[in-house]
Amino acid sequence: MSDLRMPSPDDAADSRWRSSTLLHRIAASPRALLTVLCTMLALLGTVSWAAVTVLDLRDTLERSEQEARQAAVLFDSHARGVLESSVNLLERVAGRMDGRGIGSWAERSLAEAMAVERFGRMTLIGADGSVQFGPSVAFAEPETADGLSLLVRPRPPGEEHAIQPAAGYMAGQPSILLARRIHGVTGALDGALLVAVPVSALAPVLNAFADHTQRLVGLYRPDGLRLAGAGVESLGILPRLEPGGERVEAEWTVGGERTVLGLKRMMRLPVLSAVAIPRPAVLAPWYARLERGLVVIVAGVAALAGLSLLGVASLRRETAARQALTEANVQLELANAQLEQRVEERTSALSSANLKLSRALEEKERANQAKGRFLSAANHDLRQPFQALRLFHHILMERLADPRDRSIAEKMGEALDAGEKLLHALLEVATLDAGVVRPQLADVPVSAVLDDLVAEFRGMATEKGLVLRAMPARMVIRTDRTLLTRMLGDLVRNAIRFTDAGRVTIGCRHRGRWLRIEVWDTGAGIPAEQLDNIFEDFVQLGNPERDRRQGLGLGLAKVRRKAALLGHAVEVRSLPGRGSVFAVNVPVVGTERLQAPVTVQDAAPAEAGDRLILVVEDDPVQRDAVRLLLESWGHRVIEAVDGEAALALFAGCAGEVPDMPKPDMIVSDFRLPGRFTGVQTVTKVGERLGRAVPGLILTGDTAPERIRDAVATGCRLLHKPVTPDDLHDAIAATLSERSSARPVDGGEATLENQSVA
Numbered sequence: 001m002s003d004l005r006m007p008s009p010d011d012a013a014d015s016r017w018r019s020s021t022l023l024h025r026i027a028a029s030p031r032a033l034l035t036v037l038c039t040m041l042a043l044l045g046t047v048s049w050a051a052v053t054v055l056d057l058r059d060t061l062e063r064s065e066q067e068a069r070q071a072a073v074l075f076d077s078h079a080r081g082v083l084e085s086s087v088n089l090l091e092r093v094a095g096r097m098d099g100r101g102i103g104s105w106a107e108r109s110l111a112e113a114m115a116v117e118r119f120g121r122m123t124l125i126g127a128d129g130s131v132q133f134g135p136s137v138a139f140a141e142p143e144t145a146d147g148l149s150l151l152v153r154p155r156p157p158g159e160e161h162a163i164q165p166a167a168g169y170m171a172g173q174p175s176i177l178l179a180r181r182i183h184g185v186t187g188a189l190d191g192a193l194l195v196a197v198p199v200s201a202l203a204p205v206l207n208a209f210a211d212h213t214q215r216l217v218g219l220y221r222p223d224g225l226r227l228a229g230a231g232v233e234s235l236g237i238l239p240r241l242e243p244g245g246e247r248v249e250a251e252w253t254v255g256g257e258r259t260v261l262g263l264k265r266m267m268r269l270p271v272l273s274a275v276a277i278p279r280p281a282v283l284a285p286w287y288a289r290l291e292r293g294l295v296v297i298v299a300g301v302a303a304l305a306g307l308s309l310l311g312v313a314s315l316r317r318e319t320a321a322r323q324a325l326t327e328a329n330v331q332l333e334l335a336n337a338q339l340e341q342r343v344e345e346r347t348s349a350l351s352s353a354n355l356k357l358s359r360a361l362e363e364k365e366r367a368n369q370a371k372g373r374f375l376s377a378a379n380h381d382l383r384q385p386f387q388a389l390r391l392f393h394h395i396l397m398e399r400l401a402d403p404r405d406r407s408i409a410e411k412m413g414e415a416l417d418a419g420e421k422l423l424h425a426l427l428e429v430a431t432l433d434a435g436v437v438r439p440q441l442a443d444v445p446v447s448a449v450l451d452d453l454v455a456e457f458r459g460m461a462t463e464k465g466l467v468l469r470a471m472p473a474r475m476v477i478r479t480d481r482t483l484l485t486r487m488l489g490d491l492v493r494n495a496i497r498f499t500d501a502g503r504v505t506i507g508c509r510h511r512g513r514w515l516r517i518e519v520w521d522t523g524a525g526i527p528a529e530q531l532d533n534i535f536e537d538f539v540q541l542g543n544p545e546r547d548r549r550q551g552l553g554l555g556l557a558k559v560r561r562k563a564a565l566l567g568h569a570v571e572v573r574s575l576p577g578r579g580s581v582f583a584v585n586v587p588v589v590g591t592e593r594l595q596a597p598v599t600v601q602d603a604a605p606a607e608a609g610d611r612l613i614l615v616v617e618d619d620p621v622q623r624d625a626v627r628l629l630l631e632s633w634g635h636r637v638i639e640a641v642d643g644e645a646a647l648a649l650f651a652g653c654a655g656e657v658p659d660m661p662k663p664d665m666i667v668s669d670f671r672l673p674g675r676f677t678g679v680q681t682v683t684k685v686g687e688r689l690g691r692a693v694p695g696l697i698l699t700g701d702t703a704p705e706r707i708r709d710a711v712a713t714g715c716r717l718l719h720k721p722v723t724p725d726d727l728h729d730a731i732a733a734t735l736s737e738r739s740s741a742r743p744v745d746g747g748e749a750t751l752e753n754q755s756v757a
Helices: 009-028 030-097 102-107 109-117 146-154 199-209 279-313 318-399 402-433 446-463 483-498 555-566 620-632 642-647 679-689 704-711 726-740
Strands: 119-125 131-133 137-139 164-170 173-183 187-196 214-220 226-229 246-254 257-265 272-278 440-444 467-470 475-479 503-511 515-519 571-574 581-593 613-614 636-641 666-671 695-699 716-719
Touching: 009 173, 030 102, 030 119, 030 187, 030 279, 030 318, 030 620, 102 119, 102 131, 102 187, 109 440, 109 613, 109 695, 164 187, 164 226, 173 199, 187 199, 187 226, 199 214, 199 226, 257 279, 272 279, 272 636, 279 318, 279 402, 318 402, 440 446, 440 483, 440 704, 446 467, 446 475, 446 483, 446 503, 475 483, 475 571, 483 515, 483 555, 483 581, 483 726, 515 620, 515 679, 555 571, 571 642, 613 620, 613 642, 613 679, 620 636, 620 666, 620 726, 636 642, 642 679, 666 726, 695 726
Parallel strands: 467 503, 613 636, 613 666, 666 695, 695 716
Antiparallel strands: 119 131, 119 187, 137 164, 164 173, 173 187, 214 226, 214 272, 246 257, 257 272, 440 475, 475 581, 503 515, 515 581, 571 581
């Protein structure tokens, strides 16, 4: 057994004595003392630098994780805004069909058909994988190339009616395919409904977030397969997240490289917004700081070694050695202070960069909003001078007698016509997008529509040496005659414009419950890859110089909008070098019957002048132009610059001042300074006079909400610039309605009362 005993007081005293002796020897030897001090200082500096470096590494990784999380959340909000309309459309349409089978597709309402045309391209697939409706679909995953596995793939309980995303192509265009199953009456799977969101719709968002070198951004399914974005095709099985959940993975492998991965799951879709930042990119600034710190440490150690050598060589100069040691200590402290300062500067620089990035995103959003306000204001302000020029030009033409002077004035009128044509085209597009146009459906003989088209465009075709012919038809269709005539008119106008020789033919084909009204031409034709693009705004093929004589590129865009309103499908076929065929499918309700001629009484003539009209306009040039024009027509005019000034003209209450002039109608701008708009001014003056006063609103604002607000009041609405003839007709019609005691129409607006000249 070993000898175990407790240390005695003598042993402890002996240990203390040895330590004291060692310290005395070190203190007595300047060389040993200097060596020990230098070694301790080197260790202290190295440990300090290592601690700062580790803390800096941790802060760098935490900042990268926070950046990935914030970027994923922000990207998710933008991507969700792009997908939202298509998801709503799919939920609405599939919800109606589920439980009724895919055969219920034909029972869709007009509003639903309009929504399908406006918000997305839709395909209906049967249970056998065949396309029942819509363009062709191809899935990017090999195992779902025919679409069958998407239908029969087992689903967890509760997800039978959930939307399933997939990557693929619709009509050859890369798209995100959103699919939902459709069940029959018995509950058996009957097919699936797919809505395609073009990947190009997400391109601005992806480009804004991803730089393809430092950060990758994309939309992925929970199984890691990519739906949109650049980079690897799969991230692997992603962590499970609840709808709206967020997560950051600091050690996620992407393409064999470790990355910081930020994830955000959408609320209504099993789609994850992923932002991946490679760890080498995250740690690159830290490695740079690490290299600089190593240089400083090596320099410090080298300095300490030099001091040691200097101390050994200067043992005989104890005072000089101590002074050198003191200086070395000062230099070391300065080096440590500089190192800490550099770390603080780098940390501050990173914080400042993050702050600048956030401010840059805010500035971008404000810039987009400012751009929208600028375009709206510019559109309104451009109409003001056009309106004044048109009215003054009309007055000038009436006063000029010299043929040379009238020729110059006519050239001025041609220039005004060119500018107004562009504004009127933009106005019609804005009116259709405003949602205030409501189709007035009725039973219409198709022969009447064809006769109107031939009468309108026969002269234009003759000028180009073309033959314009309409094949006779006796079918009765259900449509809005005005909207359909304008749709077909845009198609005929395009056919004549792009046909140099030959003929333009309008014909009909009866197919079951539908009548195909077709416009044939013998023009140059349209390339197959451009058939989808020609219906976009301002798209013109073969006119890169934007020659206004070849149109504005809005004709087919307006056709697409009107077709959506009416629920009529528009189709196009074309052979380059042979010509094109545009077709509109219209429901048939019967056959036209020959009727006995009906005597049509002439409309009551418009009322003559010599009426008192109140003109409310803050622009003095516009006010003078309207006043001069009205006076030239024989009317009496009183003026006001805003709503308060108009009310001040009738200061007393109704009936208090018998001789107070009471206007027969009010012509007012919509935007007025002060508290009241033009519509409110008309209402307030009527209240002040104790009777309703008819109003005519002139405005250059084409914002959809402005059109809805003005039309809802019952006032007539004309958009600037308005021709003197249109203004004269509107005033005469308003005065006639008042004299016949008919209320101003306050119902739904049509293209006719939206003053698209």
